[in-house]
Amino acid sequence: MRIARAVRSDAGKEEGRTLFERIGAFLVDQRLEPTPTNxxxxxxxxxxxxxxxxxxxELITDRGVRLTPRDIQTLTADEHSDEPVVSDVDLKARTEGLVARTQMQVEGFADMVTAMRAETADFGRDLAASAEAMSTGSDAPQANDDFLRITAAMLQRIRVAEQKLETTTREANDLREKLEEARDNxxxxxxxxxxxxxxxxxxxxxxxxxxxxMCIAVCDIDHFKSVNDRFGHAVGDRVLRVIADALSQCCRGHLVTRYGGEEFAILFTDVPPDKAQAVLEHAxxxxxxxxxxxxxxxxPLGEITFSAGLTPVEPGEMHQxxxxxxxxxxxxxxxxxxNQVKIGSASYSDFRR
Incomplete structure (x- = not known):
């Protein structure tokens, strides 16, 4: 549904009842619940x-694609979102919304530049014609009036364009910050x-x-499944956050990551294996x-421990x-x-799966 064109076509004669009916028709057409938010x-x-x-x-609903509650949440979430934990689905949805807004922003810039170029070309032609009339002396007063009129009109257009450009620039800066945040997320x-x-x-x-x-360490929480089974996933999540904080504090200066599930991976850089092992043992x-x-x-939750494997990375070795x-x-x-740390190099092969 081309919203902008549909509304512009009868803007000015839209009254309360008509607006209400059109909003209702849009909700029905998009199969959205008539909630206050929608x-x-x-x-x-x-x-x-x-x-x-x-x-x-418009970009989302073009070519018959229906708007979803997720789209509405995505397009408005950046205005009032303060959730401390965001799911992967939410992150993906917000990123898709930012992409749509960015595409719209680019198209808006292109439209503005095209309009300004056309207006500048018209102004140049009119100004040249007026200058020629003034130089030849033919109907000079009229040419002078035309010159003043054309210049005043162009100045007004420039002021309007500057206002639009200022607004669009602010929006572009806002999008840039949100895209950086999305990349980080x-x-x-x-x-x-x-x-x-x-x-x-x-x-x-x-x-x-x-x-x-480099040295790579892979850490895994001991008996983590039993924590989830006995106390529930909410407690398991808190345990994961506690371990994450402890590893981050003890391994400060090195990259601590959650690799997946209850598994953490640490990338030690520019330190010998024995020092990396000492840091890991302290953690x-x-x-x-x-x-x-x-x-x-x-x-009491009971004792929480983790086990780890640590190895130096050989020159040219793939991370896998x-x-x-x-x-x-x-x-x-x-x-x-x-509840221990095992260390070994590429030549270490005294263990089997």
Whole structure:
């Protein structure tokens, strides 16, 4: 549905009842519930068809695509969102909304430049004709009046264009900030706020290109499934955040990531393996020494520990190879009793799956 054109065609004669009926028809057409939120959203589209929101909806609904509640949430979430934890689905939806708004912003800039170019060309032709009439002396007073009229009209157009450009520039800066935030969110785990697997792989590639030395550690919470089974996933999530904070504090200066599930990966850069092992042992001891309680009734949660595998990365080695070796060392630590750090190099092969 081409909202902007539909509203412009009868703008000025739209009355309250007609507006109400058209909003209702739009909600029915888009199969949206007639909730206050949806009504207010569509009311804004119909009463301000030149707004960026209306243009974004045009992009989404073009070619018969229906608007969804998720789209409405996405397009308005950036105005009043303060949720501390955002799901991957929400992040994807918000990113898609930002892409739609960015496309609309680019098209708006292109339209503005095209209009200004056309107006400037018309002004140049009119001004040239007026100057020629003044130079030849033919009907000079009229030519002078035309010159003043043309110049005044062009100045007014420039002022309007400057106002539009100022507004559009502010919107573009706002979008730029939100796109930077979206890029950061794409590399961050929403639960622990740690960098995620993608961030780990990108950091590995950057460090490899720079030529620095690296060690990889893979950490896994011991008996984590039993925590979820006994106390529920909400408690499990809190445990994950606690471990994430402890690793971040103890391994400050190195990249700590949530690689997936209850597994964390740490990229140590420009430190020898024995120093990386000492840092990791300190983190393990810190986690083990804490006494965890349930938030609801202060009942003891029991001891929380993690196991880890640590390996240096050989020059030119792919991150998957080194990671797999660290993961096998983690498996060995689990097999030999948990709550320990196992270290080994590429030549270390005294263990099997």
């Amino acid at each position: 009504y207010a959203f569509v009311h804004r589209l119909f009463t301000d068809p030149d707004d960026t929101l209306a243009r974004a909806v 794409a590399r961050r785990d929403p639960l622990t706020q740690l960098p995620n697997r993608r961030a780990f792989e990108e950091a590995f590639a950057a460090q490899e290109a720079a030529g620095g030395s 393990r001891g810190t986690v083990q020494a804490k006494r965890y309680k349930l938030r609801d009734n202060d009942a 190879t080194a990671f797999h070796r660290a993961d096998r060392l983690l498996y060995l630590a689990k097999h030999e009793g948990r």
